[in-house]
Amino acid sequence: MTDLDQTAPATVDVTLRVNGVEHTRTVEPRRLLSDFLRHDLRLTGTHVGCEHGVCGACTVLVDGDPMRSCLMFAVSAQEHEITTVEGLGTQDSMGPVQQAFVECHGLQCGFCTPGFVTTITAFIAENPDPTIDEAREAVSGNLCRCTGYQNICKAVVRAAEITRERADEDGAR
Amino acid sequence: MKPAPFVHHSPRALDEAVAVLAEVGHDGKVLAGGQSLIPVLNMRLAQPAHLVDINRVAGLDTVTVTDTHVRVGAIVRHAQLEKHDEAYAVLPLLRQALRNVAHPAIRNRGTTVGSIAHADAAGEMPSVAVVTDAVIEAVGPRGRREIAAGEFFEGPLQTVLEADELVEAVRFGRLAPGTRTTFVESARRHGDYALAGLGLAVDVEGAGADAVVRSARASYVSVTDIPVVVDLTDAVAGQPVSSPDWSAVEDLVQAAIAPEADIHASSDYRRALAAELTRRALTSLTTETIESTGGAA
Numbered sequence: 001m002t003d004l005d006q007t008a009p010a011t012v013d014v015t016l017r018v019n020g021v022e023h024t025r026t027v028e029p030r031r032l033l034s035d036f037l038r039h040d041l042r043l044t045g046t047h048v049g050c051e052h053g054v055c056g057a058c059t060v061l062v063d064g065d066p067m068r069s070c071l072m073f074a075v076s077a078q079e080h081e082i083t084t085v086e087g088l089g090t091q092d093s094m095g096p097v098q099q100a101f102v103e104c105h106g107l108q109c110g111f112c113t114p115g116f117v118t119t120i121t122a123f124i125a126e127n128p129d130p131t132i133d134e135a136r137e138a139v140s141g142n143l144c145r146c147t148g149y150q151n152i153c154k155a156v157v158r159a160a161e162i163t164r165e166r167a168d169e170d171g172a173r
Numbered sequence: 174m175k176p177a178p179f180v181h182h183s184p185r186a187l188d189e190a191v192a193v194l195a196e197v198g199h200d201g202k203v204l205a206g207g208q209s210l211i212p213v214l215n216m217r218l219a220q221p222a223h224l225v226d227i228n229r230v231a232g233l234d235t236v237t238v239t240d241t242h243v244r245v246g247a248i249v250r251h252a253q254l255e256k257h258d259e260a261y262a263v264l265p266l267l268r269q270a271l272r273n274v275a276h277p278a279i280r281n282r283g284t285t286v287g288s289i290a291h292a293d294a295a296g297e298m299p300s301v302a303v304v305t306d307a308v309i310e311a312v313g314p315r316g317r318r319e320i321a322a323g324e325f326f327e328g329p330l331q332t333v334l335e336a337d338e339l340v341e342a343v344r345f346g347r348l349a350p351g352t353r354t355t356f357v358e359s360a361r362r363h364g365d366y367a368l369a370g371l372g373l374a375v376d377v378e379g380a381g382a383d384a385v386v387r388s389a390r391a392s393y394v395s396v397t398d399i400p401v402v403v404d405l406t407d408a409v410a411g412q413p414v415s416s417p418d419w420s421a422v423e424d425l426v427q428a429a430i431a432p433e434a435d436i437h438a439s440s441d442y443r444r445a446l447a448a449e450l451t452r453r454a455l456t457s458l459t460t461e462t463i464e465s466t467g468g469a470a
């Protein structure tokens with residue numbers, strides 16, 4: 001263990017599984033996961049607000065758990081399954097959280113929304129029937145400058161409802 | 174902003190990590206969860222030439238409960254320790270404190286050992302380390318050494334760890350059977366860094382209406398430069414649990430801490446807050462009947 005990469009290559013090949021699809025790109029090790037998603041994969045659904053972990057806009061799911069993509073290097077994300085907002089539904093076939101945001105007016109400018117959608121998706125997977133207080137607590141790590149949060153909290157409760165309704169429909173089928 | 178360029182090392186074994194760090198430690202940093210380090214890199218407050226990423230090092234991701242302690246490996250995430258039922262059963266203070274560490278998304282990635290190595294005076298887990306008489310297991314090119322938590326912290330963001338050493342694990346000491354613990358803090362928003370807070374361990378003797386406080390120890394967040402244990406016993410010993418008088422606590426706490434002022438709160442406000450939180454914590458602990466199952470220690 002002496003050849004200490006003082007001469008390490010300036011770039012590395014990074015292979016990531018994002019929304020079920022594998023992608024390889026050659027990037028510098030300092031490439032943040034958020035930038036890898038946005039710049040290298042052109043998945044611009046993940047937004048970048050503060051780049052120090054505070055706003056939550058860049059939150060993605062790593063093996064199902066919400067994490068800040070601005071506080072992770074792409075090179076460190078390689079063994080994990082990454083889910084971005086693009087993986088949680090489409091305009092024609094919205095996921096339950098997206099549907100709830102539409103119904104409850106949970107967004108205005110939409111800048112913060114991807115981070116909320118990922119965070120709430122993971123939250124209701126663990127808490128299928130949250131109270132409004134639990135909902136408020138669940139989104140306390142994400143900032144929104146537009147909505148005043150009330151409708152976002154309602155959307156959390158509604159998203160849980162939609163998830164249960166859809167599960168019932170599937171069960172009935 | 175973006176980090177300055179660095180060489181990324183990704184050792185798979187501990188001895189490999191130690192060897193890399195021995196060569197680059199002077200101009201490198203250990204990367205654990207990155208939840209404190211990456212913001213610093215993004216803001217270019219530091220520009221290490223090398224990062225020794227320990228996330229893939231085998232064997233660092235386990236929590237082990239023994240008769241005397243709870244041993245937490247360097248890559249155990251805050252969330253993993255928080256959810257660890259066996260650790261909670263023997264040392265509830267861990268979960269009680271971890272619930273106050275940042276927001277879930279940060280806890281999912283940040284490590285408990287990393288927050289102790291980071292030594293932020295506003296961090297909850299450094300204060301838990303001192304109040305449980307934790308032992309820091311360090312390893313470096315000169316071998317292993319064990320450092321008592323009380324001797325580990327030197328100043329804000331400063332520890333006795335050498336640049337080429339890394340922390341392999343932290344052993345939190347189990348408390349005596351029957352010790353009651355709690356962690357309380359005041360933050361502008363739950364999950365934010367606290368304006369003031371404390372971890373408290375209280376020993377009560379007797380039962381029911383006759384119970385009296387035997388001793389109490391606290392360690393504070395955001396009101397001292399380094400986490401220190403404040404022994405509250407002189408102010409609380411002998412107080413009946415059913416109708417306690419905590420008036421002696423305030424002076425003792427205020428003398429023991431030296432809060433800095435910042436944009437969020439003045440020094441006096443923090444001092445008053447710490448004393449009030451101590452009173453509340455004592456009240457909640459002496460009125461509640463839940464007891465932690467202590468360790469053999």
Ligand SMILES: Cc1cc2nc3c(=O)[nH]c(=O)nc-3n(C[C@H](O)[C@H](O)[C@H](O)COP(=O)(O)OP(=O)(O)OC[C@H]3O[C@@H](n4cnc5c(N)ncnc54)[C@H](O)[C@@H]3O)c2cc1C
Pocket residue numbers: 052053054202203204205206207208209210211212247273274275276279282283284285286287288289290291295296297298338339340341364365366367
């Ligand atoms: C928005 C936000 C809010 C937060 N709020 C809180 C809060 O309320 N309370 C709180 O306590 N923390 C808070 N944190 C910090 C969080 O707890 C971090 O997880 C923790 O401080 C550092 O752990 P880490 O694994 O991320 O370490 P890293 O960021 O990887 O490392 C931090 C430092 O410790 C060193 N280090 C890490 N591991 C080791 C090791 N094994 N051996 C030697 N050196 C090591 C690194 O070199 C670096 O200098 C917050 C963070 C963010 C982004």
Ligand code: FES
Pocket residue numbers: 047048049050051052053054055056057058059068069070071
């Ligand atoms: S951009 Fe990542 S938390 Fe703000």
Ligand code: FES
Pocket residue numbers: 106107108109110111112113143144145146147
């Ligand atoms: S909708 Fe504009 S920031 Fe949240």
